[in-house]
Amino acid sequence: MGNKVIDKIAPGCDFLVVRGDAKDRADTDKMLAREYQVLAMTERQLLRFVRPAYLPK
Numbered sequence: 001m002g003n004k005v006i007d008k009i010a011p012g013c014d015f016l017v018v019r020g021d022a023k024d025r026a027d028t029d030k031m032l033a034r035e036y037q038v039l040a041m042t043e044r045q046l047l048r049f050v051r052p053a054y055l056p057k
Contacts, residue, residue: 016040
């Protein structure tokens with residue numbers, strides 16, 4: 001799909017994928033996500049977003 005995974009939030013980043021709850025991220029990540037208007041979601045939510053037919057158990 002042409003996506004790439006990066007370790008840090010930066011301009012041009014579309015999603016912040018976190019393990020567990022989307023609230024489980026560092027304060028720095030929260031600040032940067034707000035600044036760059038990045039949508040935070042869990043791995044499961046990402047899979048549902050990119051592959052609507054796939055629902056992990």
